[in-house]
Amino acid sequence: MHSPDTSAGRSGCPIDHTSPAGCPVTERAAAFDPFEDEYQQDPPEYLRWSREQEPIFFSPKLGYWVVTRYDDIKAIFRDNITFSPSIALEKITPTGEEANAVLSSYNYAMNRTLVNEDEPAHMARRRVLMEPFTPEALKHHEPMVRQLAREYVDRFIDDGQADLVDQMLWEVPLTVALHFLGVPEEDMDLLRKYSIAHTVNTWGRPKPEEQVAVAHAVGNFWQLAGKILEKMRLDPSGPGWMKYGIRKQADYPDVVTDSYLHSMMMAGIVAAHETTANAAANALKILLQHPTAWREICEDPSLLPNAVEECLRHNGSVAAWRRLVTKDVRIGGIDIAAGSKLLIVMSSANHDERHFEDPDLVDIRRDNSSEHLTFGYGAHQCMGKNLARMELQIFLEELTKRLPHMRLCEQKFTYVPNTSFRGPEHVRVEWDPALNPERANPQLLDTNSPVRIGEPSRHAISRSVVVAGMTKLTEDIVRLRLTSPDGRALPRWMPGAHVDVECGSPDMSRQYSLCGDPDDTQGLEIAVLRESDSRGGSVWIHDNLKVGDRLKIRGPRNHFRFDESVKRAIFVAGGIGITPIIAMALRAKRLGIDYEIHYSGRARKTMACVDELLDIHDGRLHVYAKDEGRRCDLTALLATPMADTAIYACGPTRMLESLESCCAAWPDDAVRFEHFYSTIGTLDPAKEHAFEAELKDSGIVITVAADQTLLAALRAANIDVQSDCLEGLCGSCEVRVLSGQVDHRDVVLTRAERDESSKMMSCCSRAVGGKLVLEL
Structure with missing residues (x-):
């Protein structure tokens, strides 16, 4: 781009003018006219040249600088002091x-x-x-x-x-x-x-x-x-x-x-x-x-x-x-x-x-x-x-x-x-x-479909799938194969990803890890354990679904992503927690990564995919069935941190808490967990304190009451924040934190991310002190 110059009519300029941009004003900038039919028909196409070549240009016809790229315009909106809105209702065409x-x-x-x-x-x-x-x-x-x-x-x-x-x-x-x-x-x-x-x-x-x-x-x-x-x-x-x-x-x-x-x-x-x-x-x-x-x-x-x-x-x-x-x-x-x-x-x-x-x-x-x-x-x-x-x-x-x-x-x-x-x-x-x-x-x-008021729909985009197959893996575990109704390819995913399944209604959405082959674009596979004392999602799947039925799913999305650059991986699974590990271990084998799998359960007959895993992973799989007198000694397994090694664990809360204790000496980014449930529970106002959240971009300060989540307070203030599980499990309600100490209560962020406190889950986490400053 040219540097500022107040000269007029310089050789090479397509028009005779005085411009704050100096000369030459490019031919397209000089011709820009938002009142032309070509602009009215398709402004983005009309300005494609600008986004690609001259994202900020002076228009002599308007007497305005024209800005066309996303980041520049968002930065202008964020600073309403430097960029005053005072001319928003000014006549753009002076009248006589x-x-x-x-x-x-x-x-x-x-x-x-x-x-x-x-x-x-x-x-x-x-x-x-x-x-x-x-x-x-x-x-x-x-x-x-x-x-x-x-x-x-x-x-x-x-x-x-x-x-x-x-x-x-x-x-x-x-x-x-x-x-x-x-x-x-x-x-x-x-x-x-x-x-x-x-x-x-x-x-x-x-x-x-x-x-x-x-x-x-x-x-x-x-x-x-x-x-x-x-x-x-x-x-x-x-x-x-x-x-x-x-x-x-x-x-x-x-x-x-x-x-x-x-x-x-x-x-x-x-x-x-x-x-x-x-x-x-x-x-x-x-x-x-x-x-x-x-x-x-x-x-x-x-x-x-x-x-x-x-x-x-x-x-x-x-x-x-x-x-x-x-x-x-x-x-x-x-x-x-x-x-x-x-x-x-x-x-x-x-x-x-x-x-x-x-x-x-x-x-x-x-x-x-x-x-x-x-x-x-x-x-x-x-x-x-x-x-x-x-x-x-x-x-x-x-x-x-x-x-x-x-x-x-x-x-x-x-x-x-x-x-x-x-x-x-x-x-x-x-x-x-x-x-x-x-x-x-x-x-x-x-019948009417539910209207989403206020919350944008990122991370909540459902697609219809057909139950193409149901395989009983154990007495209480069924494996579902889900395919597109029209035979088209389904989205690609990486090991550790999950989908949200609508179990009978949009109000009963449950997360299930993908346990198939990530290279298979024709189908997604999940394994569901029937849990009679749970919230009802798994029971609905076991009691109601049959081959040929349609389901609504959202995703895939991933906050338990397998790092393919690691040199060595230790996979730890308990019970149905084997599901995300299946895809991770398969990927590690294909990439030539050194790995081992430690899989625990009450009894071998209750453990999904044991024979399948033995066929694929042979001596790398270690099975600990309680009824066979075998127990995984996590302390002995993980007592000494190993260089260039990552640990991926999924299973019951007690197992993960024990593993976290055993890994206290490991680097923060070496250990990743996938949780079945969140333990945040219902807010107890008697044990909470109110705090302020300053929304830097919106220019307002909101108060989050003791009996209110940050997410609820943001929505009450008409601020768009995505969300899904409302339990600190899915990671969709993440917001950026500019300052202030966070009381993290999610099960998504790593220890390093929590210590950094540059982001938080607004559905459950709170302020340690009296105020947080957020990038909203």
Whole structure:
């Protein structure tokens, strides 16, 4: 890249200009125009050249620096002091004097909102107004969203064709937005017109002859918002975010001011309505353009949450946002001067191959889809993200359930020219009404899939598998072979990996280690011990499953990974704990690693795969059956640390505790355990203390009560954290720790990782002292 230079018109520059970037401005940078149809159709593809060659460039047409890579944009979002949001609602296209006079005649005074407000005012207001956006508070909106979606589909279900935008995806989000804000459902067509006008006025490029009409619509919108607000003031009781804000004004008059409420009334309608409407239209368009993905979510509704995240990543409704640089700064190796304006293109970042593997692929099982930047990040992340997620899941469920045979009509998709918000103006579809599933099965409409509110779906992406084989290994152990229903290859995995199996319902999920051959991509194998006094998962598998049945699994994932670089390995297993060791030992043999297996059990007849292991591993396998009078002396076996040797152990808690004691002199990273259960138990508030968690990126401090987990406190504050087992077993709820001492209670981290205290499991671990600082 060039160094800063204020010269103008230098030889080689494609245009005559004065630029903070100096000359030459590259030809593509000079030509960049986000109002062109090519950009509107596919911003990530339009900016591919930038991500690859010039990730930060100056656009003379806009007068903005344009930022296109993931890491650069996330860094900008994380620092809302250096990169002020104050210009987020500034008109990107200045309007003429006549249009400005029209706005003044309406006393238009759009002021600061949560979107464009600097600190410290921003966080003060955000904290006061956050509660209605939390997952818990949003739950009661679900029936209303479902009812609306059902009613709108009812209107066209038998027509055989529809424009999903005109007939559903625009009006339903608007109605939901009005309900959420507490606005009466009146003047819907007028509000729709005003919402579009506000968007064009702020982020669009209205032609000179259009500017006056747009100004009148925005002025009318402003006055209508004020009138609605005054009605609410007469009776601020009842549901609705605006009424909640009016009530909070009584307690915090200096934080929630009159002008602020008026601005938020208008901005809230646009934010809650248009972004979700566009996101829904984008999602339906992209899924119907990918028939395999559409078919899979039709067949497996549990994929809907992650499909929503992938659609938001691949084709989000908020393409770009803006920031003002408050001091000289260096971004991605480029010096940017104070006062510069940034257009940060999140839709481009969401296709950055440095962060997303094969980013142009629509992969509804992508395990990091929820890391998209469509909602922003940090202190200014979209407060309404979880309401949008709920709506999108319900819309997709209603349409996949009732119109799985729906397809796109031949059409050219058009977009309203806009730098930030994007979605097709029309999505025309068709189907054969005679094939509507509900005609043959009226009960189809009686069941709904669970909606995930708040928690993104990484580590919780289910796939359907068929029980292709069941082999009884012992009286109480059965081995299952699981294959893909359509015969396709299953994900590759490494020794030590496990899958989560839904045992009858999503609420009863159990982890089982993979015990097959990692090189076998056609099937996954697990062995399940029937435990009558357990929580019910193994009993369900033994009593209910048969060959040909379908199961839902998640994973594979691995926090007990076998290190293939070790020179020597000692494998220790107790009972059903042999399952992950089977794959590890097989891999060690194939790699030529020196190894030995020590396998203990009550009786040889209760021990799985003994004969199979003897055939493969011969003299390297040592079997200790209690009924034969043999016992593994762990102290003698492990008393002396051995160089270049790793220990992998899985089995009952007592065995692992004894082994850990025996290995006290071994290096921290030499011993790895896989646990069956967690022993953290239920929180006892009498034995706990409350502590604070400062969320560095979000700019807030939360209090974790004595009777509350960190994970629960984070979700209550509307912070996205993945989770699965809630017991400290699976490792999915890991968060980064910047400072503070952690009381580790998981069974995932190694001793070295615990001592370092740079990460913790938020579902169970706590602070030793009064405060932790987290990278969230």
